[in-house]
Amino acid sequence: MRRSAKLVSHITTPIFYPNARPHLGHLYSSLLCDVQHRWKLLKGVDSLLTTGTDEHGLKIQLASEKNHYKNPRKFVDKLFPEFIGLDKFYNVKFTKFIRTTDPFHIENVLKLWELCNKNGYIYKGEHHGWYSISDETFYPESKVIVDPKDSTRHINTESFNEVIYQSETNYYFKLSAFQDKMLDYIENQNPEFVYPSSKRDQLVKDLKTNPLQDLSISRPASRLQWGITVPNDPEQKIYVWFDALCNYVSAIGGIDTSTKPATIPSLHWTQTTHLIGKDITKFHCLYWPSFLMAADLPLPKRVVIHNHWISNGMKMSKSLGNVIDPIVVGKKYGPDIVRWYLLENSKIDADGDFIESNVSSLRQLFVSKWGNLINRCCGQKFNISRAIGTFSMDRSDRILNLWKDNSEVTTHINNIFEQLNKLPRQMDEKIDKFDHSNMLKEIWNMVNDANLLIQVSKPWEKPQLQQDSIIFLCIETARILSILTQPIIPMVSSNFLDRMDIKPERRTLDFVTLGSDNNYGENANSSKRNLPLELSPSENEFTHTM
Known part of the structure; x- marks a missing residue:
């Protein structure tokens, strides 16, 4: 096999919440990216692998308070090295590790906001709806039910996490304006944008049956202190997903607003592959490309969606005692044996079952x-x-x-x-x-x-x-x-x-x-x-x- 010509490639992991130590799912996402990245390098292709931590938002704020940290920054400063340590233990050869608290990243989030706002896609309004702190997102009434295990709580039917009804003044992004554009782009213009095809087909089906609603992209600073301040409005903080998704651009040099129109100057961007878990599909396949379209910025090459891992046939949970610590199992059998096991015993469109005796x-x-x-x-x-x-x-x-x-x-x-x-x-x-x-x-x-x-x-x-x-x-x-x-x-x-x-x-x-x-x-x-x-x-x- 001849070595490839000098091309460019960029693959990204999701950036991870440092509200607890990394688990097997974090390793799996990173491993899938690492194999792609290393293979490109072996072929002689100019390749980047970027990863990092998503450090703003209400979930981090509450986790830091629960762990008796007065300052969320000190909380994330303690936890983010755990994710770097996991990567290094398993020889994940990342090019750039980005933190959303990095000053350069914050600059780029503000640039993205200002571009979307200048083009008329951001407005202020009253918001009423069901909010999940765990998922950092609102859910429509159609996806909210009473918790079958506790009639005093409500949960959503996507992640089954608790939701709370809230009413507040926020900034909105005109996501509804991209309903037809996103459907046409995914179904007709670029059918390879979402991979595998089973995930693309499900996304298209959802778009056709559940029209996009305008998205609340800020939170009152009175409730959310730990976030990036909205430009020219100190009473509002930028929604954590608007912040986090911008990391993919920040990691490779950011947005250049000195040119008309603004650009993403890295040659890698249009060859970028985002690798994500199935639970964050809508954020990467609908919200993120819509933000980029609104800012007149190019879209990445594709989004690859993988399923999750269970343990001995059951969902991992602390109460069941079946949570797999990747460092512990790696020390026991060797990092490469675990790498091979995860790759050999998984398919990206089906959940993998981790059975330690098989390792x-x-x-x-x-x-x-x-x-x-x-x-x-x-x-x-x-x-x-x-x-x-x-x-x-x-x-x-x-x-x-x-x-x-x-x-x-x-x-x-x-x-x-x-x-x-x-x-x-x-x-x-x-x-x-x-x-x-x-x-x-x-x-x-x-x-x-x-x-x-x-x-x-x-x-x-x-x-x-x-x-x-x-x-x-x-x-x-x-x-x-x-x-x-x-x-x-x-x-x-x-x-x-x-x-x-x-x-x-x-x-x-x-x-x-x-x-x-x-x-x-x-x-x-x-x-x-x-x-x-x-x-x-x-x-x-x-x-x-x-």
Whole structure:
């Protein structure tokens, strides 16, 4: 697979509320973005990954009060490093971590407000409605019911969080003016804007059945102190979602209002992919593009929506005791094992079920299958360097001819040749579609085929030429898979490549064809080398490769 031309790419995680420590859902969003970002870099594409924390709003204000902080800033200052720590522990290779309390971000929120206001999309009025503090949004009467478990409370039918009826003076955004524009854009102009298609179809259905209502985009400062002040009105604070969504632009250089019309100067913007959880779909797929249209600013490339994680078949909750702490499970099994598990056992349009015993089994599988394949080839009876020197230039026909009298062996050889030839292209397609589960299953099939080839060919019993042909094909399988999976398991793949003595500069997509690296493994068959992966995670596996 040839390296890509110098292109640009930008992927974003949602920015996370630092009102508690990060959980498995935060890791999952970040991991999906990290794999995309690392794959782009491996292809030679100019890529950015931005993430951060959403630090304003009533939810943060109340959480800080509950935790006895007089100043919400001190509360978020304590918690935001937890999110950076999670990313670093799991080797999420972010380019920029943005906080919505950053002065530059606040400047951009005010610029976005002023552009929308100048174009006539903001007005002041009375607001009456059902507000959810947890979701930081109002819900229409049609989506509010009495809580079946407590008749004194009301909840909404989207998130099932409590809502409270409120009446106040706010600023409004003319969201209703974008009903037809958004429907046409998502359904006709850019049907790839929302991915996967199941989420796009649901959004289109909702737009057709529930017309957009004008959106309250401020809160009285008497109720919400922790927020950005509305321009020229100190009695109002900007709605947290109007603030938070602007982070995606702030993170890559912001809005340039010195030009006419205003621009987002970063070359990455129109190639931006937002990766979000399904619970914040309307904010990213309806509110955010409408704000941008109102400001005469371009829209990002697409919004990718993923489902959530449950634990042992049940929604995670503290009362059930089934909440997964990603740091704890990562220390137990190794960060890369958890990364692989989350990718292999999830589909973005279905909830994933986290079962810890399966994570343990996965680590054993890495040791017994992939690690063992490398250990076998690196055995003292074999010579990797000699095998590569013999077969790197003339491969398939010569190897098949050596085993022409053994149809079982030639069947496995042909399978490996075929799979290795098409795997880089398949991975590119599947990563772009976030189809990690099927992709990783294919990789396991190749590891199993290589192990089976050793088992049926018994190279330790064969003459040197036959022996070397099998070792060449199997170690090449391990090498190529280890290069291709660097975006998925950056630490473990590095250990595997180190064990095979692959030079750092030869771990790119230029070297993922059979025989493309003809100079490695000189000391790989030494008896003094350590195992590339052991049953219990070792300290060197936690070395960060940022």
